[in-house]
Structure formats: structure tokens, C-alpha cells
Amino acid sequence: xxxxxxxxxxxxxxxxxxxxxxxxxxxxxxxxxxxxxxxxxxxxxxxxxxxxxxxxxxxxxxxxxxxxxxxxxxxxxxxxxxxxxxxxxxxxxxxxxxxxxxxxxxxxxxxxxxxxxxxxxxxxxxxxxxxxxxxxxxxxxxxxxxxxxxxxxxxxxxxxxxxxxxxxxxxxxxxxxxxxxxxxxxxxxxxxxxxxxxxxxxxxxxxxxxxxxxxxxxxxxxxxxxxxxxxxxxxxxxxxxxxxxxxxxxxxxxxx
Amino acid sequence: xxxxxxxxxxxxxxxxxxxxxxxxxxxxxxxxxxxxxxxxxxxxxxxxxxxxxxxxxxxxxxxxxxxxxxxxxxxxxxxxxxxxxxxxxxxxxxxxxxxxxxxxxxxxxxxxxxxxxxxxxxxxxxxxxxxxxxxxxxxxxxxxxxxxxxxxxxxxxxxxxxxxxxxxxxxxxxxxxxxxxxxxxxxxxxxxxxxxxxxxxxxxxxxxxxxxxxxxxxxxxxxxxxxxxxxxxxxxxxxxxxxxxxxxxxxxxxxx
Numbered sequence: 001x002x003x004x005x006x007x008x009x010x011x012x013x014x015x016x017x018x019x020x021x022x023x024x025x026x027x028x029x030x031x032x033x034x035x036x037x038x039x040x041x042x043x044x045x046x047x048x049x050x051x052x053x054x055x056x057x058x059x060x061x062x063x064x065x066x067x068x069x070x071x072x073x074x075x076x077x078x079x080x081x082x083x084x085x086x087x088x089x090x091x092x093x094x095x096x097x098x099x100x101x102x103x104x105x106x107x108x109x110x111x112x113x114x115x116x117x118x119x120x121x122x123x124x125x126x127x128x129x130x131x132x133x134x135x136x137x138x139x140x141x142x143x144x145x146x147x148x149x150x151x152x153x154x155x156x157x158x159x160x161x162x163x164x165x166x167x168x169x170x171x172x173x174x175x176x177x178x179x180x181x182x183x184x185x186x187x188x189x190x191x192x193x194x195x196x197x198x199x200x201x202x203x204x205x206x207x208x209x210x211x212x213x214x215x216x217x218x219x220x221x222x223x224x225x226x227x228x229x230x231x232x233x234x235x236x237x238x239x240x241x242x243x244x245x246x247x248x249x250x251x252x253x254x255x256x
Numbered sequence: 257x258x259x260x261x262x263x264x265x266x267x268x269x270x271x272x273x274x275x276x277x278x279x280x281x282x283x284x285x286x287x288x289x290x291x292x293x294x295x296x297x298x299x300x301x302x303x304x305x306x307x308x309x310x311x312x313x314x315x316x317x318x319x320x321x322x323x324x325x326x327x328x329x330x331x332x333x334x335x336x337x338x339x340x341x342x343x344x345x346x347x348x349x350x351x352x353x354x355x356x357x358x359x360x361x362x363x364x365x366x367x368x369x370x371x372x373x374x375x376x377x378x379x380x381x382x383x384x385x386x387x388x389x390x391x392x393x394x395x396x397x398x399x400x401x402x403x404x405x406x407x408x409x410x411x412x413x414x415x416x417x418x419x420x421x422x423x424x425x426x427x428x429x430x431x432x433x434x435x436x437x438x439x440x441x442x443x444x445x446x447x448x449x450x451x452x453x454x455x456x457x458x459x460x461x462x463x464x465x466x467x468x469x470x471x472x473x474x475x476x477x478x479x480x481x482x483x484x485x486x487x488x489x490x491x492x493x494x495x496x497x498x499x500x501x502x503x504x505x506x507x508x509x510x511x512x
Contacts, residue, residue: 165510166510166511169472169507169510170472170507170510170511173471173472173473173474173506173507174472174473174474176473178473178507184496213432214428214429214430214431214432214433214498214499215432215433215436215496215498216432216433217433219496220496223495223496224496226492226493226494226495227493227494227497229493230488230493230494234484235484235485235487235488236484236485236488237481237484238443238473238477238478238481238482238504238505238506239481239485239502239503239504239505240472240473240506240507240510241472241503241507241509241510241511242502242503242509242510244494244497244500244502245497245499245500246494246496246497247496247497247498247499248432248496248498249428249429249432249436249498249499250499251499251500252424252425252428252429252498252499252500253425253428253429253499
């Protein structure tokens with residue numbers, strides 16, 4: 001058993017914010033299950049944790065498949081007998097406006113970013129209930145609260161995720177399952193970093209976005225992981241159905 | 257320098273003679289901060305300081321009526337004179353007078369707005385220059401579920417609690433690079449003051465039962481639930497969160 005006896009599952013845990021969350025929860029003493037479609041990536045994350053004397057294993061999963069999600073939860077309950085925290089961080093994005101967004105792109109973004117967390121909650125929450133309660137954290141985005149030109153499907157998926165979380169929070173509060181959303185803006189390691197890397201001048205793009213936030217900098221993956229760790233802890237025992245933004249004050253300002 | 261999430265920092269907490277404020281003062285001191293315990297209740301404030309002393313922390317009590325600009329200026333000056341800096345301002349003090357709009361007297365309106373809204377403006381205006389001159393700071397302001405939703409009989413209280421949310425966003429935007437400012441929105445919290453209100457009721461038991469049924473988590477909050485969220489917002493664990501409103505309400509705001 002891991003140092004604190006807790007078992008956490010992180011989807012999209014092989015890279016970006018998910019990887020930072022995996023590393024944080026593992027260093028806090030959880031046994032962390034890294035779930036991802038990227039099998040070599042997940043294996044590398046797990047190997048590094050085990051080499052550091054921490055507790056982790058992996059599962060390959062496509063979160064858009066109900067069969068695979070159900071099997072993942074069944075498998076981890078068989079092996080560990082408990083699930084204390086479920087963190088849904090697997091997400092994709094496509095760049096297109098409402099009128100340009102192709103059907104396939106729309107469906108793919110909604111499937112991964114919204115149906116994925118729905119399926120993980122549907123099968124993961126009963127496992128958490130059997131454990132006696134716990135925490136679900138869904139990775140939202142500042143674009144779930146404000147719009148941004150060219151992110152039609154992504155904004156829609158992240159906006160819907162907020163109310164999915166509130167619904168799950170209300171339905172399972174009596175079971176001691178808390179459900180919250182962490183909503184980062186651009187971080188130095190998340191999807192935005194990959195978008196910036198594809199641009200003509202990544203450095204300039206990152207500086208421009210940082211300059212637009214009241215805190216005048218980008219967020220970091222470690223900061224996102226710290227908030228997820230707080231929501232998974234007893235420090236957040238009475239907090240459910242909420243959205244915690246990590247946006248350097250961006251959503252508080254009208255002109256971004 | 258000691259250990260803890262607030263090691264080496266100075267925190268001023270208004271309304272810390274009892275309830276949520278006292279819990280926060282004890283928790284912040286336990287995490288390494290030196291505390292300025294501010295209240296109009298001198299006996300309670302000294303008791304809070306005695307609790308912190310006994311646990312090996314640093315604190316002093318200060319009498320201040322935050323509904324006056326003079327006392328807000330004086331409390332911030334005393335914090336800086338005594339400890340040489342101010343890193344955390346936790347505006348927790350508030351009064352609760354109930355009355356529908358046309359039953360709200362001019363005096364009730366003035367006192368409620370002065371204590372629950374203007375006090376926060378005065379305290380922040382006094383504190384922010386010290387934070388800007390130092391290593392920056394974190395401001396935590398206390399709203400309420402009633403700051404974002406209406407409830408019969410809280411005309412002045414609701415207006416003040418909503419006003420401070422806008423004020424907090426303003427601070428986040430204006431002083432973003434160095435000063436973070438966030439809002440806690442507690443729901444029903446079981447504090448001595450809350451008990452005093454229910455003790456005066458004829459049917460306290462049925463009122464408490466009804467209240468608990470409206471809270472998705474089926475319990476009242478504890479002073480410590482709010483204190484732990486305040487610690488998260490005061491500390492570097494929330495380093496990229498600013499201008500946010502975080503409910504601590506057992507899922508209540510997600511439900512109504």
C-alpha cells in the first residue's frame with residue numbers, strides 16, 4: 001500500500017497538466033494510476049515515479065469508449081479495492097470558429113472533452129462511493145466561462161463540463177463524493193504550449209498571452225497540480241460543485 | 257524561518273475573536289504566520305491570542321471597529337509597525353441584520369454597508385501599498401451564498417456581499433502582478449454566532465433540519481472548513497488564482 005493508502009486515477013496523465021497532477025499526487029503519497037491513450041508516454045511517467053520510490057501503475061484507455069472506461073474502473077477496483085480521487089484531464093482542442101467547425105472535429109472534441117469525463121464519472125463515482133467517499137476533479141478551462149475566437153467546440157465542451165460537474169456534485173453529495181472543476185488559462189505546459197509551439201513565433205505568442213493577464217505571466221503546471229491536490233484533500237471537505245479558476249485574474253477583467 | 261505554508265508571513269484577520277475568524281487565526285499561525293487578531297470583542301480576541309500562544313505561535317490582539325475608516329487605517333498601521341510587513345489580509349468580519357427592503361431602516365442599511373462592504377474597501381486601500389512595497393500579498397474577502405443569489409430578508413446584507421465581489425475583481429485586475437484578491441462564499445456555517453441566532457428561534461430543531469436538507473452534502477459547514485479554504489487562498493498553493501469567487505457551501509450554490 002502507498003504511504004497514505006489513497007488510490008487516485010488521472011486520465012490524460014501521460015503528458016502536460018495530467019502528468020504534473022500525477023507527479024504531485026504521487027509525491028503526496030497516493031498510489032496513482034496513469035490512464036492515457038498514449039501507452040509509451042504513460043509507461044515513462046510510471047517508470048520515473050517508481051524509480052523515485054513512489055507508487056504508480058498505468059492503464060491504456062480511450063475515454064470515449066464506455067467499454068474501456070468501465071473495464072478500467074473494474075480493473076483498478078479488483079487490484080486496489082478502492083478509489084479515492086478521480087481526475088479527468090484528458091482533453092483535445094481544434095482551432096475553428098462556429099461556422100468553420102467541421103462535424104468530425106466538433107464530435108471528436110465533444111467526445112474526448114465532455115463524454116470522456118461523463119463516462120469516467122458514471123463508472124468512477126460508484127467506485128468512490130464504495131470506498132466511502134472521495135473527490136472528483138474535472139479539468140476545465142477559462143474558455144469554459146469566456147469565449148475566444150476560433151475555439152468553438154473547445155469552449156462549448158468546457159462550458160458544458162462545468163454544469164456536468166455541478167450535476168454530479170448535487171447527485172452524489174449525500175454519498176460524500178465531492179465534484180469540482182479546476183479551470184486554468186494558458187499554462188507553460190498544457191495544450192496552449194503545444195498551440196504556441198506550432199505558431200511562427202512561439203516566444204512572442206506566449207509573452208502576448210502572459211501580458212494580457214492581470215498577473216502578467218502564464219500559469220504553471222505545478223500550480224494547477226497544487227489546486228487539484230487541495231481539492232482532493234480534506235482541506236476541501238465542504239467544497240463541491242465549484243469552479244476554481246487559475247487564470248491570473250483574466251476572467252475578472254472584461255477586456256482580455 | 258519556520259515551516260508551514262505561511263512561514264515568515266504576516267496575516268491580519270478581522271473578526272477573529274470567534275467562529276471562522278478564530279479558526280483561521282489558529283490555522284494560519286500553525287502554518288507559520290504571525291497573526292494580527294482584530295475584533296470589537298476584546299475578550300474573544302485575547303482568547304484567540306491565548307490559544308495561538310499556547311500552541312507556540314505568534315499573535316497579538318487589536319481592537320478595531322472595521323466600520324470606520326479610522327480603525328481600518330489604524331489596524332493596518334499596527335500590523336506593519338509590529339511585524340514590519342503585511343502579506344495576508346483576510347477580511348472576515350461581518351454583521352448580519354435581516355429585513356426585507358422596505359423594512360430596512362436607514363440605520364440598518366448604513367451599518368451593514370459600512371461593516372460588510374466599505375470596511376473591505378478601507379482595509380484593502382490601507383493594506384495594498386504595503387503589499388506592493390513588500391513581496392506582494394494575498395487578500396481574502398468573505399462574501400456569502402447570498403452575494404450571488406437572493407433570499408427573502410437580506411436586502412442590505414445581499415447587496416453588501418455582492419458589492420465586495422466586484423470590489424475584489426477590481427483589486428485583482430488593478431494590482432494583478434503583485435497582489436492577488438479572491439472571495440470565499442460560505443454557505444451555512446455552524447459558528448457560535450449562528451447558534452445564537454438559532455437559539456432565539458421557537459422551532460430551532462426543525463429549522464436546522466430543513467436547512468440541512470437544502471444542503472446537498474446534508475450538513476452545515478464547520479468554521480474549520482472555511483479556514484482551510486482561506487489558507488489555500490492565502491498561501492502559494494493558489495498562486496495563479498485571482499479575482500475568483502470560491503463557494504464553501506457543501507454544494508449549495510450549484511443547487512439553487
